Amino acid sequence: MFFSGIPFQGVVKHLVIINVLMFAGSYVILGEEVFNSASMDYSTLGRLHLAAFLPGSPHFQPYQIFTHMFMHGSLPHLLFNMLSIYWFGTMMEMVWGPKRFLFFYLFCGIGAYITQNAVQWWELSSAGIDPTTWNGSSLGASGAVFGILVAFAMTFPEQEIRLLFPPVAMRAKFFVPVIAVLELVYGVSGYQTGIAHFAHLGGAVFGLFLILYWHRNRRNYF
Numbered sequence: 001m002f003f004s005g006i007p008f009q010g011v012v013k014h015l016v017i018i019n020v021l022m023f024a025g026s027y028v029i030l031g032e033e034v035f036n037s038a039s040m041d042y043s044t045l046g047r048l049h050l051a052a053f054l055p056g057s058p059h060f061q062p063y064q065i066f067t068h069m070f071m072h073g074s075l076p077h078l079l080f081n082m083l084s085i086y087w088f089g090t091m092m093e094m095v096w097g098p099k100r101f102l103f104f105y106l107f108c109g110i111g112a113y114i115t116q117n118a119v120q121w122w123e124l125s126s127a128g129i130d131p132t133t134w135n136g137s138s139l140g141a142s143g144a145v146f147g148i149l150v151a152f153a154m155t156f157p158e159q160e161i162r163l164l165f166p167p168v169a170m171r172a173k174f175f176v177p178v179i180a181v182l183e184l185v186y187g188v189s190g191y192q193t194g195i196a197h198f199a200h201l202g203g204a205v206f207g208l209f210l211i212l213y214w215h216r217n218r219r220n221y222f
């Protein structure tokens with residue numbers, strides 16, 4: 001999944017810098033969370049103050065709607081998302097310009113938040129669990145990244161995307177639908193718990209609808 005000669009500039013550059021600073025700075029300033037297994041609650045919330053909790057949770061704050069998409073749980077998590085933003089986001093920023101690209105990025109990130117929370121609320125309620133007592137949180141730019149992937153596949157459908165693991169190549173117009181189907185299967189089956197599969201799908205779907213809206217209206221909003 002590598003394209004050579006892509007400049008590191010513009011909104012993409014600032015998004016990567018902000019995410020890296022949030023990752024390092026949150027550990028330094030807020031510290032790591034401490035979960036008390038005896039009481040099934042956080043003794044110290046730490047950097048998870050900036051993650052996304054369900055509305056109604058005692059840990060929920062409105063600013064989490066935005067801050068969660070600039071937070072990451074681990075270095076590999078951060079690295080994968082930043083490389084994806086660099087590889088695919090730069091191409092879309094060059095096509096759309098900085099203002100439209102930034103709006104799209106934030107729109108997909110918020111769409112991912114809405115989708116993940118809606119599905120989680122429904123799952124907990126169906127299981128007889130009060131969602132306001134749930135201590136789970138979500139964080140990461142993956143929802144926005146999946147929106148960017150959809151945009152890339154629609155703009156450059158014939159572009160070959162070469163994966164590192166496994167080492168296979170696939171055209172963008174096939175790669176993105178395959179990934180989306182896998183996310184849906186994983187989300188419904190509960191495979192790979194701890195990964196917000198429906199946030200990924202939410203970012204992709206919100207991104208798809210926004211692009212279709214732009215194409216239908218064909219107005220220069222930015």
